[in-house]
Amino acid sequence: MALLEAIGISKTYPGGVVANDGVNLVVESGEVHAVVGENGAGKSTLMKILFGIEQPNAGALMLDGKPVRFANPREAIEAGIGMVFQHFSLVPSFSVYENVVLGSEPRSGIRFERHKAIAEVKAISDRFRLSVDPMPAVMTLPVGQQQRVEILKALYRNARILILDEPTAVLAPQEVQELFVAIRSLVAQGKTVIFIAHKLPEVLEISDTITVMRQGKTVGQVKAKEVTEKSLAAMMVGREVTLRVERKATDQSQRVAEIEGLRVVNARGTEVVAGLDLNVHAGEVVGLVGVEGNGQAETLEAVAGLRAIAAGTIRIADKDATAMSVLDRRALGLASIPEDRIARGLATGATVAENLVATRLNETRYVRNGLLDLKAIKANALQLIERFSIRVGGPASTVDTLSGGNMQKVVVARELAEQPKLLLVNQPTRGVDLGATQFIWRTITDARDAGAAVLLSSADLGELLALSDRLLVLYRGRIVAAFVNTPDLTPETLGTYMLGLSTQTADEMKAALR
Amino acid sequence: MTELFLTVFSAAFFVTIIRTTTPLLLATMGGLVADLSGALNVALEGMMLIGCLTAVIVSVYAPWYVAVGAGLGAGALLGLVMAFFSFRLKADIILVGFAINILAAGGTVFALALATGGDKGTSINLQSKAVPSVDLSFLDAIPGVGPVLTAFLSGHSVLSWIAAFIVFAVWYFLFRTPWGLWLRGVGEYPAAPEAAGIPVNKVRTWSLIVSGALAGLGGAQLAMFNYVGFTRDMTAGRGFIALGAVLLGARHPVGALIAALLFGAFEALAVVMPGLFNEAPAELIRMIPFIVTIAALILFSVRAQRALALRGVK
Numbered sequence: 001m002a003l004l005e006a007i008g009i010s011k012t013y014p015g016g017v018v019a020n021d022g023v024n025l026v027v028e029s030g031e032v033h034a035v036v037g038e039n040g041a042g043k044s045t046l047m048k049i050l051f052g053i054e055q056p057n058a059g060a061l062m063l064d065g066k067p068v069r070f071a072n073p074r075e076a077i078e079a080g081i082g083m084v085f086q087h088f089s090l091v092p093s094f095s096v097y098e099n100v101v102l103g104s105e106p107r108s109g110i111r112f113e114r115h116k117a118i119a120e121v122k123a124i125s126d127r128f129r130l131s132v133d134p135m136p137a138v139m140t141l142p143v144g145q146q147q148r149v150e151i152l153k154a155l156y157r158n159a160r161i162l163i164l165d166e167p168t169a170v171l172a173p174q175e176v177q178e179l180f181v182a183i184r185s186l187v188a189q190g191k192t193v194i195f196i197a198h199k200l201p202e203v204l205e206i207s208d209t210i211t212v213m214r215q216g217k218t219v220g221q222v223k224a225k226e227v228t229e230k231s232l233a234a235m236m237v238g239r240e241v242t243l244r245v246e247r248k249a250t251d252q253s254q255r256v257a258e259i260e261g262l263r264v265v266n267a268r269g270t271e272v273v274a275g276l277d278l279n280v281h282a283g284e285v286v287g288l289v290g291v292e293g294n295g296q297a298e299t300l301e302a303v304a305g306l307r308a309i310a311a312g313t314i315r316i317a318d319k320d321a322t323a324m325s326v327l328d329r330r331a332l333g334l335a336s337i338p339e340d341r342i343a344r345g346l347a348t349g350a351t352v353a354e355n356l357v358a359t360r361l362n363e364t365r366y367v368r369n370g371l372l373d374l375k376a377i378k379a380n381a382l383q384l385i386e387r388f389s390i391r392v393g394g395p396a397s398t399v400d401t402l403s404g405g406n407m408q409k410v411v412v413a414r415e416l417a418e419q420p421k422l423l424l425v426n427q428p429t430r431g432v433d434l435g436a437t438q439f440i441w442r443t444i445t446d447a448r449d450a451g452a453a454v455l456l457s458s459a460d461l462g463e464l465l466a467l468s469d470r471l472l473v474l475y476r477g478r479i480v481a482a483f484v485n486t487p488d489l490t491p492e493t494l495g496t497y498m499l500g501l502s503t504q505t506a507d508e509m510k511a512a513l514r
Numbered sequence: 515m516t517e518l519f520l521t522v523f524s525a526a527f528f529v530t531i532i533r534t535t536t537p538l539l540l541a542t543m544g545g546l547v548a549d550l551s552g553a554l555n556v557a558l559e560g561m562m563l564i565g566c567l568t569a570v571i572v573s574v575y576a577p578w579y580v581a582v583g584a585g586l587g588a589g590a591l592l593g594l595v596m597a598f599f600s601f602r603l604k605a606d607i608i609l610v611g612f613a614i615n616i617l618a619a620g621g622t623v624f625a626l627a628l629a630t631g632g633d634k635g636t637s638i639n640l641q642s643k644a645v646p647s648v649d650l651s652f653l654d655a656i657p658g659v660g661p662v663l664t665a666f667l668s669g670h671s672v673l674s675w676i677a678a679f680i681v682f683a684v685w686y687f688l689f690r691t692p693w694g695l696w697l698r699g700v701g702e703y704p705a706a707p708e709a710a711g712i713p714v715n716k717v718r719t720w721s722l723i724v725s726g727a728l729a730g731l732g733g734a735q736l737a738m739f740n741y742v743g744f745t746r747d748m749t750a751g752r753g754f755i756a757l758g759a760v761l762l763g764a765r766h767p768v769g770a771l772i773a774a775l776l777f778g779a780f781e782a783l784a785v786v787m788p789g790l791f792n793e794a795p796a797e798l799i800r801m802i803p804f805i806v807t808i809a810a811l812i813l814f815s816v817r818a819q820r821a822l823a824l825r826g827v828k
Binding site for chain 1 (some may be wrong): 516595690691692693694696698699702703705706708709710711712
């Protein structure tokens with residue numbers, strides 16, 4: 001008998017998006033069960049239904065062979081299901097044990113029994129070999145540890161089934177290995193793990209059974225031993241995929257951006273970029289590698305003029321841009337694709353046409369005598385929608401009606417409508433489906449081939465390796481390794497440096513730091 | 515000048531400080547609880563003022579403790595109203611707070627006029643009662659220090675002693691009980707307690723109720739001990755000073771207590787100084803507490819900025 005079964009689950013969101021359409025899932029006790037699929041395949045919706053966040057329109061859930069229904073997460077937790085989301089829900093200033101017991105504290109009378117809480121958290125941590133110290137505040141912990149605090153939370157509430165939503169997305173390769181050790185230890189002690197993912201090598205490594213989803217339907221359930229990465233990818237996408245871009249040979253002699261001694265300090269007063277020297281040349285892509293939060297985002301923001309710097313100089317196209325406004329930098333030929341398209345890249349309530357001219361409102365083409373030239377703005381939008389194949393109702397549709405991939409295309413279209421001299425790109429394909437990813441990669445590479453200097457940061461090592469000419473590894477705001485991208489360079493090599501386990505000497509870096 | 519020093523270092527002045535601090539301290543604790551839960555209570559001023567009037571009117575017909583309870587209850591009710599509008603009806607909490615302040619400013623004058631039969635300034639025609647002071651003169655019997663102890667500890671309002679206990683109670687609640695953990699979690703990062711099944715809005719609603727109750731209690735002290743009777747706008751910005759004290763006290767009960775004492779001390783100074791300096795207009799001297807509040811907040815902010823600058827931010 002299966003431990004947890006979902007039969008014919010259907011879910012249509014208000015607005016008519018069919019997220020799940022007759023989905024079946026059979027999870028056996030004591031296994032690691034991966035659910036794979038592209039973004040938008042309906043994995044997250046299915047998990048939200050299992051955890052009681054969403055209610056299905058049709059279908060049934062069976063736990064231990066008995067039909068169940070969860071009106072809210074609380075009921076799911078009581079039934080022994082725990083979920084670790086991609087975005088952690090931890091109170092930053094609270095200690096590990098306070099976060100773990102929050103909501104179900106051991107108490108005597110009105111007193112919160114701290115010692116008991118600490119002891120219990122430590123016991124669980126030891127038992128499942130999670131090696132988390134209960135005392136420090138979670139904001140001081142690296143992401144991998146924070147994730148394990150979330151796992152502890154679920155275990156503290158006696159979860160039998162743990163749902164991990166894309167747990168490896170935020171981790172460096174070595175941290176992924178540590179997570180897998182923890183998962184194996186959990187399974188060895190009788191827990192069941194449901195593992196949502198889209199990175200196939202990891203899925204094949206950790207899981208026993210794999211359920212593949214595509215466009216809201218289950219394509220099939222297979223044993224991990226019986227499939228290959230290639231056959232799994234074909235199941236996921238429904239066709240053979242090759243995510244690769246051809247890059248032209250370019251003239252990389254001209255220096256476009258020169259960053260010297262850059263220091264950035266965040267609002268809490270911690271130094272996040274600690275004396276960075278780097279150059280970007282015309283026709284090359286420089287990839288900033290690192291676990292998130294090691295200064296990549298801050299470096300890009302500093303160059304874009306979006307963040308105050310503590311020290312250093314930034315030169316763009318042979319001009320000192322250190323004190324320049326964003327607008328002046330853009331006039332020098334800077335374009336920027338920010339990390340968070342919704343918060344910083346777009347005005348989601350405004351129309352596609354408005355978003356596409358948002359950076360050009362000082363040009364007489366679109367604004368004359370202080371008035372918008374609506375005709376020119378519409379013509380511009382139509383032309384860009386066509387050129388970047390953005391799937392949208394029309395130039396007058398608001399951006400928030402678009403899918404993630406198409407939103408990103410609007411940002412890319414605006415920034416690359418004209419050939420930039422320096423292009424800053426941060427997480428260009430996060431939450432974007434494979435088709436759009438391929439298109440965005442192609443577009444960035446085209447800009448490079450046409451002579452743009454590109455500074456790229458991404459949490460996806462595959463993306464960095466596919467697009468970059470040179471790779472710089474950042475750890476705690478410093479460059480700890482530099483590589484010229486070759487086919488032999490592996491994510492594992494980068495991973496050792498990303499975690500600060502080793503550092504190249506100045507000599508070793510020299511070749512790749514020109 | 516010597517007279518000023520003699521006054522400031524006298525037991526009587528200490529008693530004055532405690533008297534002026536008590537309403538402020540109660541409101542500050544109320545502000546602290548609400549602020550830590552993430553529901554900034556800008557209506558402390560209005561809640562205090564309504565607490566004042568309610569206590570005064572009720573005390574005409576009932577014993578003093580019932581009147582104090584009524585002032586507290588009025589504040590709590592306003593806290594509940596604020597929670598209802600901001601969490602159930604999703605109105606902006608700052609705007610709701612100001613609505614309550616405006617309602618209090620006008621409403622108390624209207625209600626006062628109804629209660630006194632037309633007087634829109636003070637409740638001088640009403641026979642309102644006072645909160646008794648605690649007489650500890652038996653301490654005199656202790657040889658040596660007895661008279662000094664009596665001079666410092668005797669004659670405070672019952673509510674001053676209760677306020678001191680409340681500071682401890684708030685500290686204990688925040689840092690030693692599970693619900694204090696909930697409250698601080700809700701204020702700092704609501705998504706976390708929500709995921710743990712803690713009803714975020716319920717926690718905030720209770721915080722606002724307690725916050726209002728404490729402000730109302732502060733109002734009762736103000737209108738039944740510091741002054742006996744109601745005067746229009748008698749809170750004179752104490753609710754806003756309390757908000758300042760919460761920040762100045764680094765959002766910690768002990769810090770808030772020290773900040774409230776600081777403001778209370780300057781208010782006490784403004785009470786005694788007009789008698790000593792005849793040449794300076796009393797109005798000018800009465801501005802001291804407010805100037806000190808503004809100066810303290812500017813200083814605090816400058817120091818915070820400088821601390822950040824030292825670490826290289828901006």
